[in-house]
Amino acid sequence: MQVAARWPRTRYFDPMATAHIAPNAERTSPGRGKKKTLVRRAVPDSSQKIRHAVQFMFVVLNAWLGLQFYLWVRYFEQGGRGLYLPRPAGVEGWLPIAGLMNAKFFLMTGHVPLIHPAAMFLFAAFVLMSFLLKKAFCSWLCPVGTLSEYLGKLGHRAFGRNFRLPRQVDGTLRALKYLLLGFFVFVIGTMSAEALDGFMETPYGLMADVKMLNFFREIGLTAAIVIGLLMLGSMLVQNFWCRYLCPYGALLGLVSLLSPIKIRRDAEACIDCGTCAHACPAGLPVDKLVQIRSAECTGCMVCVAACSSENALQFSLVPRRADVVKERWTRRVVGPLAVAGMLAYIFLGLVLYARATNHWQTKMSKEIYMHLVPRANQLAHPGM
Ligand code: SF4
Ligand code: SF4
Numbered sequence: 342m343q344v345a346a347r348w349p350r351t352r353y354f355d356p357m358a359t360a361h362i363a364p365n366a367e368r369t370s371p372g373r374g375k376k377k378t379l380v381r382r383a384v385p386d387s388s389q390k391i392r393h394a395v396q397f398m399f400v401v402l403n404a405w406l407g408l409q410f411y412l413w414v415r416y417f418e419q420g421g422r423g424l425y426l427p428r429p430a431g432v433e434g435w436l437p438i439a440g441l442m443n444a445k446f447f448l449m450t451g452h453v454p455l456i457h458p459a460a461m462f463l464f465a466a467f468v469l470m471s472f473l474l475k476k477a478f479c480s481w482l483c484p485v486g487t488l489s490e491y492l493g494k495l496g497h498r499a500f501g502r503n504f505r506l507p508r509q510v511d512g513t514l515r516a517l518k519y520l521l522l523g524f525f526v527f528v529i530g531t532m533s534a535e536a537l538d539g540f541m542e543t544p545y546g547l548m549a550d551v552k553m554l555n556f557f558r559e560i561g562l563t564a565a566i567v568i569g570l571l572m573l574g575s576m577l578v579q580n581f582w583c584r585y586l587c588p589y590g591a592l593l594g595l596v597s598l599l600s601p602i603k604i605r606r607d608a609e610a611c612i613d614c615g616t617c618a619h620a621c622p623a624g625l626p627v628d629k630l631v632q633i634r635s636a637e638c639t640g641c642m643v644c645v646a647a648c649s650s651e652n653a654l655q656f657s658l659v660p661r662r663a664d665v666v667k668e669r670w671t672r673r674v675v676g677p678l679a680v681a682g683m684l685a686y687i688f689l690g691l692v693l694y695a696r697a698t699n700h701w702q703t704k705m706s707k708e709i710y711m712h713l714v715p716r717a718n719q720l721a722h723p724g725m
Pocket of ligand 2: 642
């Protein structure tokens with residue numbers, strides 16, 4: 342998938358040097374002995390502005406869902422007093438295991454589950470996004486990914502740089518998220534449809550979202566220390582949590598291997614400056630490959646934004662065969678607005694479909710919630 346080791350950073354990854362390349366200056370392709378001409382891109386890249394705007398909107402959406410859910414929980418905790426807002430089913434996006442369980446239940450039975458159906462629709466939306474647009478969910482939508490990214494920026498300011506772990510350590514740690522994923526897939530994979538349904542209908546399954554809220558509201562010292570260490574890790578190493586530990590990202594990364602849209606490089610237009618590889622938060626050797634297949638690629642387009650060469654690097658379908666570089670990309674490039682549009686289309690499409698077919702909300706009476714919500718912390722896992 343990926344080839345050869347990188348060229349020495351000190352020679353080719355000096356961001357100040359690349360920032361001062363004169364327009365259309367001639368550059369020597371290191372190690373290849375032939376000169377290439379930099380044709381600067383005519384239109385400045387806007388991918389990062391658009392991506393950050395999408396991230397911001399999704400953070401706001403999640404904050405709103407979180408507040409609404411908190412008020413809903415408080416209503417029941419206070420015995421039905423105070424402001425009542427309907428339960429926002431969108432919080433089930435934070436229940437990926439329920440999403441996976443419900444997806445399996447649906448595939449086995451053809452029936453949409455009654456408990457946490459929104460978790461399944463959101464899970465399906467995020468999987469579909471990864472199937473089409475690499476792990477764009479992680480770098481464009483996921484609030485944890487957004488937090489990781491900004492912690493990395495903060496760390497860069499604080500320490501003057503982000504760190505990359507030695508290759509072998511990095512590879513070993515990256516395997517952790519697949520081990521975690523394997524554990525969940527094994528446990529869920531061995532459950533029958535009846536067992537899945539039975540689990541969801543237990544008070545514990547029904548209150549999974551309330552228990553998650555309570556975990557953060559009443560966080561213990563150990564959990565706070567672990568979260569603090571993970572945040573520190575993300576300041577030191579870009580996307581620490583996503584890169585090493587997130588099983589959801591691992592699953593989406595595996596799905597993303599099928600994506601027809603990838604980061605692709607035109608070797609003729611590329612001047613081999615290495616700026617893209619230096620900029621890539623996933624540490625991928627973008628400058629050495631004609632396409633990035635890696636499960637680590639999040640489709641963030643940071644590499645595309647960093648490249649100053651016209652038509653050298655794109656997020657695209659397979660390029661056409663043509664003698665002229667520009668023609669190879671004709672109707673093949675998926676620009677940042679198109680990415681944002683596709684993400685919105687998939688997300689809203691599945692949410693609106695679930696709402697229109699009356700499968701969005703968990704159908705549970707107020708009396709049951711009145712009984713269970715205040716007791717959520719006392720509910721033990723049915724397997725214990
Ligand atoms: S694709 Fe990468 S190596 Fe090639 S010109 Fe662009 S930034 Fe430089
Ligand atoms: S290859 Fe490009 S799109 Fe993929 S993770 Fe690296 S910077 Fe982001």
